[in-house]
Amino acid sequence: MEHEIRATADGSFTVVKKDQGITYHSLHGAASESMHVYINAGLQYFADQHPDAVIRILEMGFGTGFNAYLSAMWATGQLRKVVYETLEKYPLPASIISAYADHLKPGILFQQIHGVSWNQWEVIDPYFTLYKHTGDIFTASFQQLYDIVFYDAFAPTAQPELWTEEVFRKIATTMNPNGILVTYCTKGIVKRALKAAGFKVQALPGPPRKREMLRAVYTGSSL
């Protein structure tokens, strides 16, 4: 099998792509990282600043669906409307998702997220609408303008082509003014590419065992 499930340091689980030795989440804690970077520093932060708005999220890299699941849990728990588009070039096989769920033991929203069809809008809950988009970041056309981007590509060591000014410029075209992009990756080349694409970049304290993470605000103009 090309993939396997692995426990991470906080007791939650991730998927490993065995041929390349890359993981879908941090081995220091999959749930801790996703909660810290995407939910707390991304979704909760934006929601606090815009208390009445519908929140539109674009995720780069659906993977296991864990970030989508956490976002759906947040939306239904907070009674805040979230519209979520997620892009994935290589959907994981159903057998891996099922093995991952056996370990994770998630709530019903996880099954609902995986049960919906690709490439169409689905209302999963009055507070969570989802579009699972199969495609490649280089050719995809996005469905809406977004407030938050969860940039969750594999690391630049594995896929350097996904962390360039060109890609961040494309992402910027689908963002609302003053929208934010959050990512776990803090490499200098990533900060420089984001700045060149018109983002104001801020380093924030990172999740467990990582010094920093990035939150970048799209200012609407490149320098």
Ligand SMILES: C[S@@+](CC[C@H](N)C(=O)[O-])C[C@H]1O[C@@H](n2cnc3c(N)ncnc32)[C@H](O)[C@@H]1O
């Ligand atoms: C770090 S994983 C995402 C983890 C995911 N957010 C989760 O919660 O499980 C990165 C994902 O990006 C996908 N990917 C790789 N190249 C891509 C491309 N060119 N366009 C879109 N998705 C891509 C991979 O297949 C993988 O699922």
